[in-house]
Amino acid sequence: MSTSAEPGRTWPLVGRAAELDDLDDLLSTAVDGVGVTVLLEGEAGVGKTSLVDALRGSARLLDIELRTAQASGCGASPFALLSDALLVRSPGASSGRGPVESELADLLDAMDADPVRSVARYERAAELFAALLRRHGDTRPWALVLEDVHEADAPSLEVLLQLAHEGAVPRALVVLTMRPVPYRPELAEVVAAWTRAGARYLELRPLSPRATVELAESLVGGPVGPSLRGTLATTGGNPRLVVDVVRTARDTGALVSGDGVLDTAGALWLTPLDEVVRQRVEYLGPEVLALLGQASVLGMSFVIADLASVVGEPVADCWRTLRHGLAAGVVRARGDRLVFGHDLVRGALYNGLDPETRRALHARAAWALRQAGAPSQIVTAHLERAR
Numbered sequence: 001m002s003t004s005a006e007p008g009r010t011w012p013l014v015g016r017a018a019e020l021d022d023l024d025d026l027l028s029t030a031v032d033g034v035g036v037t038v039l040l041e042g043e044a045g046v047g048k049t050s051l052v053d054a055l056r057g058s059a060r061l062l063d064i065e066l067r068t069a070q071a072s073g074c075g076a077s078p079f080a081l082l083s084d085a086l087l088v089r090s091p092g093a094s095s096g097r098g099p100v101e102s103e104l105a106d107l108l109d110a111m112d113a114d115p116v117r118s119v120a121r122y123e124r125a126a127e128l129f130a131a132l133l134r135r136h137g138d139t140r141p142w143a144l145v146l147e148d149v150h151e152a153d154a155p156s157l158e159v160l161l162q163l164a165h166e167g168a169v170p171r172a173l174v175v176l177t178m179r180p181v182p183y184r185p186e187l188a189e190v191v192a193a194w195t196r197a198g199a200r201y202l203e204l205r206p207l208s209p210r211a212t213v214e215l216a217e218s219l220v221g222g223p224v225g226p227s228l229r230g231t232l233a234t235t236g237g238n239p240r241l242v243v244d245v246v247r248t249a250r251d252t253g254a255l256v257s258g259d260g261v262l263d264t265a266g267a268l269w270l271t272p273l274d275e276v277v278r279q280r281v282e283y284l285g286p287e288v289l290a291l292l293g294q295a296s297v298l299g300m301s302f303v304i305a306d307l308a309s310v311v312g313e314p315v316a317d318c319w320r321t322l323r324h325g326l327a328a329g330v331v332r333a334r335g336d337r338l339v340f341g342h343d344l345v346r347g348a349l350y351n352g353l354d355p356e357t358r359r360a361l362h363a364r365a366a367w368a369l370r371q372a373g374a375p376s377q378i379v380t381a382h383l384e385r386a387r
């Protein structure tokens, strides 16, 4: 199965020259026969799929076979991820299959037909997948991209874990892409095992402010004006949010040209934008979102103890919930403060609070901040919003 980035992509990629060079180098290393595994991690929408998509061209140039599968699109049946990458399971596809593939296909069919877990069948399938992965490069070097392993089925992860214990897959570049959230202990185990096996860890960071504007300009097809730049600055360099901003501005008719630039007019388009952005963070789950929504009242950055006072929960409980937001990059730690990574997300969460709740939170924030010795004008600003 092929993976592909969302529509709205631009080509070539903006601001990823260094990462592309890195991956190309690693691909060449795989050609030389040395196996390389890359753990590519980054927040939702940062461009993981786009980056690995770009490997396609390099693989073609080097005449390397590229196999890809995406966990988020292939269901949760046992070995779904690996079979998507390694087996052609459509009817009539049996020709061209080796004996291992055939046995695997039969085993998977048997599992589909009989959901009662047969340990022997699972173990045999896991063994065969591991063998297939190890031997696939016998004839020719190859690259395997397994996307969104944070959503992978457990048996596929189990195979990846076993594989890590034997070291890099010979003559292969294996790339596992993942979001840091949701946290799954079985994935953490796979990552730890591959780390011990010498895998390269590549954290895909948000785009720089310059690349953020460059991406927007390539999407609108010209220079962008100050108002749109202002909104772009709140995306925290997340390319998906950049695309969302541009697309919403365009779809709502807010994008106008004048003075040689394209810019947004008015503020009406910001309401639908908030809604799009709230959908983007829904994957964090209601508990984390509720706490982040409450935190949004305190501003772009806040002290955890103050948030704990506002919500009336122990600091430790707040931390326990917020660490998911931290891992996801929605908030970042700066000493004893947390800072929202994307002001756009903070604003969307804030605007999504119902007015009465928002006023009550501002009242509690005024009280908590006064207790904590905050300057009076800050306390007053909260009191004004509490009315």
Ligand SMILES: Nc1ncnc2c1ncn2[C@@H]1O[C@H](COP(=O)(O)OP(=O)(O)OP(=O)(O)O)[C@@H](O)[C@H]1O
Residues within 6 Å of the ligand: 005, 006, 007, 008, 009, 010, 011, 012, 013, 014, 015, 016, 042, 043, 044, 045, 046, 047, 048, 049, 050, 051, 148, 179, 215, 239, 240, 243
């Ligand atoms: N460097 C880039 N230059 C141009 N567009 C980009 C870049 N990176 C990402 N995009 C665009 O941003 C959007 C999100 O990118 P992508 O799907 O690659 O992110 P992702 O990290 O795979 O997200 P997810 O965590 O949901 O899998 C897409 O529309 C993609 O085309």
Ligand SMILES: [Mg+2]
Residues within 6 Å of the ligand: 048, 049, 050, 147
């Ligand atoms: Mg992706």
